[in-house]
Amino acid sequence: MSVTGPRLQPTIFERGRPGRGGGKIPHPPKGSLDRIPMEARRVVPPALPEMNEPDVVRHYVNLSQLNYAVDTGFYPLGSCTMKFNPKLNEWAARLPGFANLHPFAPDEIAQGTLQLLWELEGALAEISGMRAVTLQPAAGAQGELTGILMIRAYHRARGEAERDEVLVPDSSHGTNPATASMAGFKTITIRSAADGGIDLDAFKAALGPRTAAVMITNPSTLGLFETRIGDLLDAVHAAGALAYMDGANLNAILGRFKPGEAGFDVMHFNVHKTFSTPHGGGGPGAGPVGVGEALLPYLPAPRVLRADDGTFRLERSGERPTSIGRLRSFVGNTGVLVRAYAYIRAHGGSGLREVSDDAVLAANYLKHLLAPTFDIPYDRACKHEFVASASTIKKRTGVRTLDIAKRLIDYGYHPPTIYFPLTVDEGMLIEPTETESVETLDAFAEALIAIAGEADATPELVTGAPHTAPVRRLDEARAARQPDLRWRPMTGAQTPCPD
């Protein structure tokens, strides 16, 4: 970032001035609210800022420039698949026929969207090898909850309500155990084997009549394919339990491994990872869930159905009593799903396989470039991401992974995911994705190697980083000890609202 770069901004509350703005909405007739009883009316108007449009625009454009984004540079945030977000998708989601359609629109005037959703369900079922897909969950974590609630319903329907344990490896995403708890299950955490993969014997020892499910991320959060997965799935089913696949890392295995075919009973997709829908500064996403035969009856309602005459409709309320119900209002984050649909059609089957091929090739190439300088705790072919560690560098220089990550900012890169998975000391999880060029990968590796050199020569340069960002490292302890979670506008600073 240059010296003429973005600057910190006042809040909109400080920018606003009583009397600014207006002119957007016609004034309502006098007495429009007379029928509202006094006791139901607002007495003190909300102290919202008053701004004119140029100030609003300048505020948000200036703020935006304080952000790092995929469209501004390389964003190798492991586990998050920060690939390019195609612009056609943004255009498509804004087509008035998609954007302005009310979610309670009768089926006969919503045929275009219903067809798109139905086709997308089919494509995701094919990609995952699952029998059917629900598009309802709003994000991956809600997809997990959907899957685990279906598993709960499955065991109850079989009279096995005593199954109250969910097994997860210690390298799992935090959402897995959090989901299990939300659905009323106990989490049993299984230590990973020495090679970073699942410990088959430990899982077998923990499986039993209390086990409801295992939740496995494959490839794992270390970016490694779980080579013992076949044996694990056999053991899980032999124990009467079901297998959940966390699909966060699907970008590595498109066209190479279909979880449903391999024996997983249920999985979620993160469309904002694999299928390029933008991350939006934290969301929205969408978390479709695919199921095999066992869980088919329990899919959330409503499903999208296709009639023999080729028309589409939503399931009616109560039409399928075995359903676990709904997880949210309406059918899902449809606007996000339009983007995912466009991405899948743009690639087709061959293109999706190429996505994974290139993502895996890029990750292995980058790992190869970094191996002489950083520890690579699990040095075998990785999938779409890999873990490097600054453990040796820290012992030698005192410089930590956190410092290296912050120093990367000065070199113009977004840092990788750091200190996750929790099982690796001083770990950084690096995911280049398939949309970064070999020149970018080379330059990024050079930057990391240069920083490793700085750790020896001028460690304070690294531990004091970043030096060029809009702010320096933050006082997070203060933020948590004395939380300041809202601006408190000066009361009385606003003009009274005219009736």
Add this chain to the structure above:
Amino acid sequence: MVPTDLRYTKDHEWVRADGAEATIGITAYAAGQLGDIVFVELPDVGRVLEQSAPFGVVESVKAVSDLFAPVAGEVVQANAALGQSPELVNGDPYDAGWMIRVRLSEPGQLDDLLDADAYDALIAAG
């Protein structure tokens, strides 16, 4: 070297015995590992704790850790100062940063805890 008048657990709690009662906190080593402590959740007075039962939670900026009762007893006091000033646990872990006082139900359990030498050896081993 940790204070020699205290007893310790493998989970990095300390105990200061005082007749029929005991004061409990976490060690400087534990506070250092957690980093800047921002929140401490403590039990209500009157709660009866079994030995090794979780009795609270300590949160730092980026970590969270359960607190386990080193000895069985009834909680007679919890350190209210930590509500406003959780940083006392970092700054003064063996004194102002104490967490709870319990009335011992099985004073003999104190003998099973580590002494200062044994605890020093534990943290030296990492």
Add this chain to the structure above:
Amino acid sequence: MPYGPHTSDDRARMLAALGLTSVDQLFDDIPVALRASHLDLPPPEPELELAARLTGLAARNRTDLASFLGAGVYRHWSPPTVDQILLRSEWYTAYTPYQPEISQGTLQSIYEYESLLAELVDLDVVSASHYDGAAATAEAALMTCRATRRDRVLISRGVHPHYRETVRTYFAGRLALEEIPLITDGDSAGTTDLAALERLLAEPDRPVAGVIAAQPDFLGLLEPMPAIGQLAHAAGALFVAVIEPVSLAVLAPPGAYGADIAAGEGQPLGIAPQYGGPYLGILASTDALVRQIPGRLVGMTTDLDGTRAFVMTMRAREQDIRRDKAASNICTNQALLALAASVYLATIGPHGLRDVAALGAARAAELEAALALAGAPRIHSGPYLNEFAVRVPDARAVHRRLLDRGVLAGLVLADAEPDDPSLADGLLVCATELTTADEIARFAGALAEVLALAEVLAPAGAAR
């Protein structure tokens, strides 16, 4: 692959560096028996053809009708500032602000969102966003159980049916959810039955964690929120208000009538209907519940130089740190939609928001008069803001015939609330500032026509 950078030379160079001849070798660790044979999907589609396909699908939806459909999702004027800001890459192609030094834009925008919504709902703590109004309500219900260590929640039937179903799904039979009936006749018909609530709260040995009611309720009516809150608090329960944010420009906010938690759908704040999402789940609470609220929170702090800055805070509540003991499993949220709501509120301002609410109320009154004249009187008599239910004979058929005449006549209540016989002939209709006098005239005219036709086909007294 349409968006990839690699030439065959690039791939060859990377493979050579790895000492490989084929990318297939990087997948050798997948057991042979588990390898996928093929991906049976259509071939890649060039952008031009794909654009035509998408345009065609969008055109199969009908969005040209005069619409009086609300029922939780409302058409409003969204100033062009909203979408133009949202289309800036720095917002929509960033992710969760894990690195605050290069995410001050997103972090400050979330802090401002929290502050704006705190003003609207008059509560101190606002989460950075949840999936939608239904999921936010479910999280609110779970919050009441955690905070009170009780496991029974009462929800008014005046809360949107999708929200009730969602809470039921989240509870999954582990926690008890009971519905408070609505009053069926008299001046208060269509609002929460306070006597029934009192009875439910008084059941011995079944303490209630939370009471949930909506303002306005699903039928558009104004609820006696202060009275519901008092009953809840007297029984030691928390009070959750389900709110519609535009209405809060003119209606008393949850903080003013003692609600502990507010949940609601933020879609009306500048967000397009999009057939269901992405929307914006609003979740807010009093300071006393700050440790129970799930989802991200952004706070103000300083950097090492003492410069004011923003950061995600109280992170140890969240799933990535607390894992199975987290308040919720939520990770990805609806940050971009929270930004949309903020830009909307900043652009439209406090007076503009009040105008939106009041103009909708005025148009709704015109709609009420026109429909009554056309033969569809209101079902309930209590006050409403901009949405109300009308009675027409054979509502479902009338609704369909009006579609043919270019009118989307609201929601068939028998579809949404099949268990409530008092709504069997009901249509739920709404007006907003976008509703024109011409549209109201079209609706009333077409309705009169359809009802007259029905009269001819099925003379009065004939069995239907």
